Amino acid sequence: MKTEEVVRPIPPDIDPGPDHVLGPGHDIATVTDRISGVIYQPLAKTPKPWFFAFAAAFALLQLLLIAAAWLFYKGVGVWGIVIPIAWGFAIVNFVWWIGIGHAGTLISAILLLLKQDWRTSINRFSEAMTLFAVACAGMFPILHLGRPWLAYWLLPYPNSMWLWPQPRSPLLWDVFAVSTYATVSLLFWLTGLVPDFATMRDTSKHQWQRVLFGMLSLGWRGSAKHWSRYQMAYLILAGLSTPLVVSVHTVVSFDFAISILPGWHTTIFPPYFVAGAIYSGFAMVITLAIPTRKWFHMEGLITMRHLEAAAKVMLGTGLIVAYGYAMEAFISWYSGNPYESFMYWNRMTGPYWWSYVMLISCNIAIPQLLWIRKVRLNLTALFIISIIVNVGMWLERFVIVITSLHRDFLPSSWGMYYPTIWDWATFIGTIGLFTTLMWLFVRFVPMLAMFEVREDLHHMQHTGAYEVKPLPAHGD
Amino acid sequence: MNDNAPRTGLYGLMAEFTTPEQLLDAANKTYAAGYRQMDAYSPMPVEGLADAIGFRKHYVSQAVLAAGLTGCVGGFSLLYWIAKIAYAHNVAGRPFNSWPAFIPITFECTVLLSALMAVFGMFAMNGLPQPYHPVFNVPEFARATKDRFFLCVEAADPLFDKERTREFLSTLTAYEVADVEN
Numbered sequence: 001m002k003t004e005e006v007v008r009p010i011p012p013d014i015d016p017g018p019d020h021v022l023g024p025g026h027d028i029a030t031v032t033d034r035i036s037g038v039i040y041q042p043l044a045k046t047p048k049p050w051f052f053a054f055a056a057a058f059a060l061l062q063l064l065l066i067a068a069a070w071l072f073y074k075g076v077g078v079w080g081i082v083i084p085i086a087w088g089f090a091i092v093n094f095v096w097w098i099g100i101g102h103a104g105t106l107i108s109a110i111l112l113l114l115k116q117d118w119r120t121s122i123n124r125f126s127e128a129m130t131l132f133a134v135a136c137a138g139m140f141p142i143l144h145l146g147r148p149w150l151a152y153w154l155l156p157y158p159n160s161m162w163l164w165p166q167p168r169s170p171l172l173w174d175v176f177a178v179s180t181y182a183t184v185s186l187l188f189w190l191t192g193l194v195p196d197f198a199t200m201r202d203t204s205k206h207q208w209q210r211v212l213f214g215m216l217s218l219g220w221r222g223s224a225k226h227w228s229r230y231q232m233a234y235l236i237l238a239g240l241s242t243p244l245v246v247s248v249h250t251v252v253s254f255d256f257a258i259s260i261l262p263g264w265h266t267t268i269f270p271p272y273f274v275a276g277a278i279y280s281g282f283a284m285v286i287t288l289a290i291p292t293r294k295w296f297h298m299e300g301l302i303t304m305r306h307l308e309a310a311a312k313v314m315l316g317t318g319l320i321v322a323y324g325y326a327m328e329a330f331i332s333w334y335s336g337n338p339y340e341s342f343m344y345w346n347r348m349t350g351p352y353w354w355s356y357v358m359l360i361s362c363n364i365a366i367p368q369l370l371w372i373r374k375v376r377l378n379l380t381a382l383f384i385i386s387i388i389v390n391v392g393m394w395l396e397r398f399v400i401v402i403t404s405l406h407r408d409f410l411p412s413s414w415g416m417y418y419p420t421i422w423d424w425a426t427f428i429g430t431i432g433l434f435t436t437l438m439w440l441f442v443r444f445v446p447m448l449a450m451f452e453v454r455e456d457l458h459h460m461q462h463t464g465a466y467e468v469k470p471l472p473a474h475g476d
Numbered sequence: 477m478n479d480n481a482p483r484t485g486l487y488g489l490m491a492e493f494t495t496p497e498q499l500l501d502a503a504n505k506t507y508a509a510g511y512r513q514m515d516a517y518s519p520m521p522v523e524g525l526a527d528a529i530g531f532r533k534h535y536v537s538q539a540v541l542a543a544g545l546t547g548c549v550g551g552f553s554l555l556y557w558i559a560k561i562a563y564a565h566n567v568a569g570r571p572f573n574s575w576p577a578f579i580p581i582t583f584e585c586t587v588l589l590s591a592l593m594a595v596f597g598m599f600a601m602n603g604l605p606q607p608y609h610p611v612f613n614v615p616e617f618a619r620a621t622k623d624r625f626f627l628c629v630e631a632a633d634p635l636f637d638k639e640r641t642r643e644f645l646s647t648l649t650a651y652e653v654a655d656v657e658n
Contacts, residue, residue, distance in 0.1 A: 028519065029623035156558060164563040167555040168570065173580040180584040184591045191595050195621065199519070202618040218605035221612070222620050224503075224516040225534075226602045228526035232536040233598035237591060244587045251580050454623075455520040458496060 010034050015299040018308045018377060020466075021117050021456070023300025027468045028454040031301070035448050036203055038296050046443060047295040054439045060432020067425035068143065076146050078422040085405045085417035090144035092397040093427050095252055096280065097137035097434075098178065099273075099393060101185070102245050103281020104130025108188060109241035112234075117465075118309045120456045121301050124449040125292070125442070126285050127189040132437040133284070134182045136430040141174075143426065170254035177251040184244055188237050194220050195230075195451040249277045256400065262343040263404030266331065272324030279317035279363075280393035282310050286386035290379055292442050301448055308376045314389060315370040321396075322364045339409055347403045351416065355399050362392025487610035487658045488514075488630035489641050490617070491650035496522040499625035502648040503528035506629060509644060513633035517611065517626040519619075536598055543593030544586050551585025552578055614654045628656060 010033055011025030022031070071078055081088040104126035111119035142151045154175045156165055165172045197217035204210050220226070253273035256264035286307060293302040332344035348356050366388050369375045376382065407414045441447065460466035493499040496518060503516050507530055516525050526532070552575075560572040599605070611617050611628055620626050627650075629641055645653045 032622050156554060162562065164558040167559050167581060168567060168574055168577040176581045176584040180588040183588060187591055187595045199621040202621045214607070218599065219607050219609060220604065221609055222517045222519055224518065224522070224525040224529055225531045227518070227521040228531060229534045229536050229598045229601055231521050232534055233594040236537065236540050236594045240587050240591050247580065247583055451520045458520065
């Protein structure tokens with residue numbers, strides 16, 4: 001039976017266009033080699049742009065360390081927060097980062113349940129993005145505490161004073177929602193990695209890598225019994241993550257909506273926050289996927305099909321966000337409540353009018369270009385629009401937090417918020433942390449789920465959606 | 477499986493296949509031939525493979541349900557106990573047991589415990605982490621996580637006979653049949 005084996009060479013990295021999730025000429029071995037090849041290449045052979053991007057990210061990470069050190073030394077007074085704007089950049093950034101994380105969960109969980117073919121190649125990548133975004137988000141409430149070393153006071157634990165946190169407060173709900181979300185995202189990501197670490201263990205040429213990946217793979221051997229339990233657990237995790245992701249941003253919106261402040265106290269907040277979260281998350285997926293696939297020549301695995309589908313989700317969720325803005329404006333007029341209508345008028349024409357104008361242009365006006373197929377298929381245009389949406393979604397949280405707080409019921413308690421250099425340093429620093437982790441991840445961890453790509457390839461082969469050309473027999 | 481047996485002698489016979497279809501077919505035939513102590517190994521989940529080797533009950537969903545209910549009851553009880561017993565204080569005349577406000581945290585606790593059970597329970601039921609397993613002694617088995625498919629009939633099976641089982645396995649479309657040493 002046994003014959004000398006013919007090995008298929010890894011096909012060239014060709015983007016098969018917006019109708020296919022995989023470039024031509026692959027089989028289950030070549031997709032594996034292609035994805036793990038990124039990790040096996042010698043460090044010096046890593047694409048140059050990766051080094052530049054990593055250096056820039058790492059430099060910004062140092063900025064975060066400096067800003068945090070200064071904050072811990074001097075206290076929150078180094079920030080621009082004042083009364084009445086006690087929630088400044090910290091909360092803006094917190095909501096922005098946690099929103100970005102939501103696309104990863106959406107891709108890995110909801111699209112799994114919906115059996116979307118374009119999910120597979122980008123799910124690992126977006127789950128990592130979720131994890132790192134949640135790490136950035138989680139820092140802000142703690143940095144904002146004033147005495148961050150007492151952060152454990154947020155948790156219900158038996159302390160000597162027999163004091164307990166307030167379970168009726170959305171701030172406590174937030175502690176549970178965000179920590180659960182971070183834990184579940186980490187579990188989802190690590191569970192997905194175990195079979196891939198086993199592949200790395202078995203294909204690596206270096207002993208130390210085999211030992212390292214062997215430990216990380218927990219001794220995974222691909223047994224059918226294991227796969228059976230594994231798939232059930234994975235499906236359950238997807239089923240749990242779907243309501244979880246909706247609950248997390250709903251609870252984040254409750255931080256605002258449960259208060260009585262005009263501009264915050266509205267019932268549209270939960271759905272419009274969730275849509276906005278997915279909107280910004282998909283924008284970030286596109287922002288990161290375009291350079292990554294170019295640097296590592298992943299065009300055959302992260303194809304225009306993935307990017308175009310992400311662009312369409314961005315367009316759709318963007319319209320939900322637009323509806324949210326329109327409804328906020330409408331209700332502030334229709335309610336007849338003078339505080340509500342003043343709030344909205346002030347938001348559009350007050351001292352922060354520029355942020356509102358920028359918000360509408362970035363989040364509503366410019367993304368309408370995505371209706372045009374040519375724009376969706378143009379990488380440069382898509383990249384620029386995704387950055388604009390990221391900026392727009394950050395502005396949305398700025399508008400909601402700052403313009404609502406700065407002028408509330410009593411003119412005597414009005415004020416202005418001016419972010420200081422330390423506000424900016426902390427914010428830009430977290431972008432450094434996020435991108436540092438992201439670039440390390442794409443280089444040193446399988447950035448695409450190898451076993452899922454293999455499974456998809458086999459499935460597509462069965463349904464006739466993908467043709468694996470037979471290998472020439474030996475001696476032909 | 478005889479995981480506790482001394483690590484000597486033959487663990488089983490392993491047939492190697494090049495496609496998942498061949499493995500599935502072979503697993504069905506091996507089960508039909510009366511073998512029960514076997515396992516199939518593949519680089520990705522193969523639909524129907526667990527069924528084919530006679531593995532049907534995995535109990536993952538039941539474990540997760542139990543964990544979820546624990547989280548749900550535990551989460552709510554924690555809040556009830558804090559708000560009504562340990563630290564009862566009147567906030568704007570609201571009832572101490574203001575249960576609608578407890579729902580978000582109850583939900584999060586349910587999800588948290590379910591997810592922890594789904595992952596750690598699944599790995600525990602799979603017997604992982606397990607650094608050593610006899611199947612790793614077959615050099616070709618390294619490809620079980622990449623592009624090859626394996627069926628291992630274990631020596632613990634009452635029908636197992638080194639010669640006859642090897643003969644049987646070679647009637648299947650196996651690429652190669654190898655001994656698995658303990």
